[in-house]
């Protein structure tokens with residue numbers, strides 16, 4: 149009988165909302181040991197490490213990444229920190245899973261992608277929607293031509309409550325925090341984008357316009373294939389979290405929407421009622437677990453994880469073009485990225 153493979157000893161960097169969720173997945177994944185949790189806020193690191201019984205915690209990400217005990221690093225700190233952390237982890241030869249977005253500027257992300265490619269370390273970007281069962285089936289179906297020639301793409305992502313002004317000022321903004329998910333699917337399903345045109349508005353706080361960060365956007369897309377698309381992002385629905393993905397082809401249409409909290413629909417008086425999904429952690433819980441499971445399976449098998457760094461870069465370029473279009477008031481073409489390649493799920 150062969151011995152069980154050595155567990156993949158993992159470091160989690162960032163113990164906020166997303167990090168706390170990933171910590172529970174890491175602590176319960178067979179073949180993975182969550183060895184340490186690091187956060188710039190020591191209390192957050194301690195809290196999350198205690199929650200999942202991780203043996204070590206601290207505030208020094210650089211020292212923690214350098215630890216020879218560590219095989220893999222899961223990065224769940226804010227977008228502006230991703231580039232530097234990826235660079236350090238790649239130089240140390242670690243397998244890397246990084247939350248979206250890849251970074252906040254295309255120049256830095258391009259440089260970081262080159263470093264990762266040169267280091268040859270496994271890398272996966274956190275576009276978890278691909279691991280949502282319905283979305284995964286639609287991706288596979290469209291890739292196999294099951295809807296014929298794709299003609300239209302529609303994606304909507306909407307958060308329940310708008311951010312405070314302080315949170316919006318600190319954030320990477322709607323074009324990177326929110327749009328990147330829709331863009332990942334647009335590129336994976338429809339291929340390269342020729343042109344994006346953006347309308348943006350500040351519906352929840354007029355000051356958002358002053359800092360160039362709209363909370364509501366409508367983005368139209370023209371793909372190189374000739375297909376057309378539209379993406380709607382809102383940071384305040386007033387009712388809950390919602391995503392809609394709709395792909396139209398010459399041979400049919402696929403729609404993914406799962407905004408119900410459970411399978412109960414109540415028919416009473418003059419209403420039909422279903423409990424709404426409150427937030428993305430509930431909507432995509434299974435997908436978040438699925439993406440980490442796929443990452444570790446790829447690392448263990450010596451396969452390149454997917455979606456990889458080229459897709460992270462390609463999405464960043466498309467989101468940057470959408471933001472540029474909002475600022476400049478005319479349609480823009482995404483910059484070409486290295487290794488971005490053509491259409492398809494593989495990256």
Ligand SMILES: NC(=O)c1ccc[n+]([C@@H]2O[C@H](COP(=O)([O-])OP(=O)(O)OC[C@H]3O[C@@H](n4cnc5c(N)ncnc54)[C@H](O)[C@@H]3O)[C@@H](O)[C@H]2O)c1
Nearest residue numbers: 162163164165166167187188189224225226227229247248
């Ligand atoms: N895939 C998704 O659906 C999804 C959803 C939400 C957030 N995210 C992404 O996850 C990342 C984190 O978002 P969040 O909502 O958890 O943010 P958050 O603010 O809740 O948590 C971020 C944590 O990182 C810590 N931190 C800041 N700088 C650090 C550094 N240099 N080293 C170590 N820790 C540091 C902060 O103290 C904080 O605890 C972002 O990239 C965000 O875009 C992805």
